[in-house]
Amino acid sequence: xxxxxxxxxxGVISAAGLVSALLGDGxxxxxxxxxxxxxxxxxxxxxxxxxx
Amino acid sequence: xxxxxIRTWSWLHTWSSLVCTAFLLMLCLTGxxxxxxxxxxxxxxxxxxxxxxxxxxxxxxDELLARALAARPGEVPLFLSFDTDRPVVNVTSGxxxxxxxxxxxFASWDWTSGARVxxxxxxxxxxxxxxxxxxxxxxxxxxxxxLGAMGVLFTVAVVSGxxxxxxxxxxxxxGTVRTRRSPRxxxxxYHNLLGIVTLAWVxxxxxxxxxNTLAEPIVERWRQVALADLVAGRDGxxxxxxxxxxxxxxDAARAAAPGMVLQFVAFPGVAFxxxxxxxxxxxxxxxxxxxxxxxxxxxxxxxxxxxLREMPWYAKALSLxxxxxxxxxxxxxxxxxxxxLTVITLIVLGSGVYLWLVRRANAAPPLVSAVAEQAGRRESxxx
Numbered sequence: 001x002x003x004x005x006x007x008x009x010x011g012v013i014s015a016a017g018l019v020s021a022l023l024g025d026g027x028x029x030x031x032x033x034x035x036x037x038x039x040x041x042x043x044x045x046x047x048x049x050x051x052x
Numbered sequence: 053x054x055x056x057x058i059r060t061w062s063w064l065h066t067w068s069s070l071v072c073t074a075f076l077l078m079l080c081l082t083g084x085x086x087x088x089x090x091x092x093x094x095x096x097x098x099x100x101x102x103x104x105x106x107x108x109x110x111x112x113x114d115e116l117l118a119r120a121l122a123a124r125p126g127e128v129p130l131f132l133s134f135d136t137d138r139p140v141v142n143v144t145s146g147x148x149x150x151x152x153x154x155x156x157x158f159a160s161w162d163w164t165s166g167a168r169v170x171x172x173x174x175x176x177x178x179x180x181x182x183x184x185x186x187x188x189x190x191x192x193x194x195x196x197x198x199l200g201a202m203g204v205l206f207t208v209a210v211v212s213g214x215x216x217x218x219x220x221x222x223x224x225x226x227g228t229v230r231t232r233r234s235p236r237x238x239x240x241x242y243h244n245l246l247g248i249v250t251l252a253w254v255x256x257x258x259x260x261x262x263x264n265t266l267a268e269p270i271v272e273r274w275r276q277v278a279l280a281d282l283v284a285g286r287d288g289x290x291x292x293x294x295x296x297x298x299x300x301x302x303d304a305a306r307a308a309a310p311g312m313v314l315q316f317v318a319f320p321g322v323a324f325x326x327x328x329x330x331x332x333x334x335x336x337x338x339x340x341x342x343x344x345x346x347x348x349x350x351x352x353x354x355x356x357x358x359x360l361r362e363m364p365w366y367a368k369a370l371s372l373x374x375x376x377x378x379x380x381x382x383x384x385x386x387x388x389x390x391x392x393l394t395v396i397t398l399i400v401l402g403s404g405v406y407l408w409l410v411r412r413a414n415a416a417p418p419l420v421s422a423v424a425e426q427a428g429r430r431e432s433x434x435x
Contacts, residue, residue, distance in 0.1 A: 006226040015252040021382035029382040039249040046227025
């Protein structure tokens with residue numbers, strides 16, 4: 001869980017965003033793009049908070 | 053995982069990556085501008101064309117086609133496509149129906165007046181060059197299939213990287229970057245972090261890219277198998293000298309597929325149809341179905357509506373693979389995200405090569421050995 005929890009969550013959220021952006025316009029696109037951007041958000045957080 | 057398995061996966065990860073890295077770097081670098089092709093076209097061609105008679109009835113397609121062909125004496129029509137955001141008809145013509153793509157001629161026409169629309173072609177040559185390099189390395193089908201094979205190899209690299217992520221990260225919190233350790237350890241941590249968070253996107257873009265490389269065989273199979281029953285017993289002759297009305301054929305197709313949007317027409321003899329059928333392609337009008345086309349066949353000898361066929365699953369997969377690969381299906385924010393993730397992929401690829409080079413140059417013990425030894429000690433302890 002320690003190793004795989006966050007990567008699995010990021011993968012599921014970003015995959016859902018990437019696919020659901022195909023299904024709608026407007027607000028759906030915006031929400032889907034935000035979900036698809038999860039890798040960027042998590043990588044940025046890790047690079048800022050997990051440097052040691 | 054046993055030390056032997058770790059070494060095997062590591063070998064697979066290293067060599068599947070190294071073989072395809074140069075091509076992946078090229079695909080990322082050429083893909084970046086292609087994601088923004090609409091924005092680049094607009095920026096390089098700022099003059100906005102306006103139709104001669106906005107809001108008025110559109111010309112008969114037979115009349116428009118006659119004008120287009122008058123400008124290209126001796127040529128036959130091959131394709132007709134329709135802009136989605138302006139009343140423009142694009143006519144592709146050539147010396148004969150089986151002419152090569154390079155010998156085709158393309159011109160745009162005002163659907164309200166029949167006047168020629170000036171080409172907005174600043175930067176077009178560069179974008180075409182990048183697209184060809186990205187698609188087939190200027191080698192046609194062999195180039196496409198080769199790049200598809202590189203995509204499969206990259207998928208192996210990604211999957212083996214995920215398998216190795218577990219043993220490498222076993223003692224570390226997610227996202228740890230050990231900046232005070234050696235550059236090799238620091239870049240390994242960057243490589244692991246950026247690689248694992250972009251996994252879903254990388255797999256999506258890679259696998260849809262592989263599907264796109266199979267476009268020609270897929271279209272050919274669709275034409276030969278899925279459309280065969282529609283035209284059974286009706287083909288086998290040459291292209292008609294005096295085809296029936298194009299406008300009537302398009303009207304019949306629209307009536308057969310109400311609510312769908314006209315996308316393009318393939319004329320008798322070209323790759324998407326038979327020797328004597330108009331193939332009229334319409335697409336849906338929802339965000340999902342606008343990527344899915346339905347062909348309607350109309351006999352070009354007498355205007356008889358033959359019928360329509362929904363795309364088979366493999367053609368639907370191909371159609372949906374194009375937007376999912378290029379990221380141009382949800383506006384500029386998604387394109388910017390696509391670019392950012394492409395840059396991250398470049399970093400992952402570059403750091404992978406760096407890690408391999410440093411290991412070779414320093415003859416340093418590979419990090420995988422340390423991880424494998426730890427795994428071996430754990431197994432011994434457990435026994």
